[in-house]
Amino acid sequence: MQIDKELLVEKALEARKMSYSPYSHFQVGAAILTESGKIYTGANIENASYGATICAERTAAVKAIFEGERCFAAIAIAGSPEGTAEEDFVYSYPCGICRQFLREFALPDMAVYIKGPEDKIKETTLSELLPDSFGPEHLG
Ligand code: THU
Numbered sequence: 127m128q129i130d131k132e133l134l135v136e137k138a139l140e141a142r143k144m145s146y147s148p149y150s151h152f153q154v155g156a157a158i159l160t161e162s163g164k165i166y167t168g169a170n171i172e173n174a175s176y177g178a179t180i181c182a183e184r185t186a187a188v189k190a191i192f193e194g195e196r197c198f199a200a201i202a203i204a205g206s207p208e209g210t211a212e213e214d215f216v217y218s219y220p221c222g223i224c225r226q227f228l229r230e231f232a233l234p235d236m237a238v239y240i241k242g243p244e245d246k247i248k249e250t251t252l253s254e255l256l257p258d259s260f261g262p263e264h265l266g
Contacts, residue, residue: 127161127199131239134159134202135247139212141167141182142204148172154182154205154218158190161197161233166190170205183224191231198231201252204241213244225256 134157142155147170154170168185183201190198205218217240220228228236229252236252253259 127163129159129200129237131200131202131237131247131249132245134165134200135204135239135241137165137167138182138202138204138241141169141186143169145169145182146171147208149174149176149179151208152205153208154203156182156186156204157202158183158186158198159200160190160195161199162195164190164193164195166193166195181221181224183220184227187224187227187231196231197233198228198236199233200237200239201228202239202241202247215241215243217242217248220255225252226259228252229256229259229261 137157138155142153145153147153149172157165157167159165166186166189168182170182172179206215232252238250238252240248
């Protein structure tokens with residue numbers, strides 16, 4: 127599948143505007159491209175009970191799964207402290223829980239794009255970020 131990574135990062139940046147992060151002030155947006163060619167977006171949603179926070183990646187994933195999607199081709203992530211200018215973005219990688227959550231629905235070579243400073247984008251794959259992973263097939 128041809129993946130427009132710039133478009134996906136753009137969608138993640140747009141989604142980041144919906145971040146609810148009054149505690150950490152760290153705003154994250156994510157955009158998932160599914161095998162069907164649709165894009166689902168999400169942002170981090172925090173809670174006064176901090177541990178109840180949901181990351182941007184899982185917000186996007188749950189939206190996609192609820193709409194019937196089961197195969198993710200790629201995800202773009204844009205995360206930085208509130209007020210960060212685009213040219214100063216940090217590379218914000220998915221947390222361990224999100225890596226495992228995405229693994230359940232990831233196509234074998236699922237691409238991961240991380241927005242960096244200016245128009246820089248780091249490219250990797252979920253299997254690089256989560257090697258030797260556990261998945262549904264292991265349950266028999
Ligand atoms: N966060 C994400 O949305 N995705 C990640 O993979 C890392 C962390 C959020 C959770 C919390 O709202 C804030 O970033 C600081 O941890």
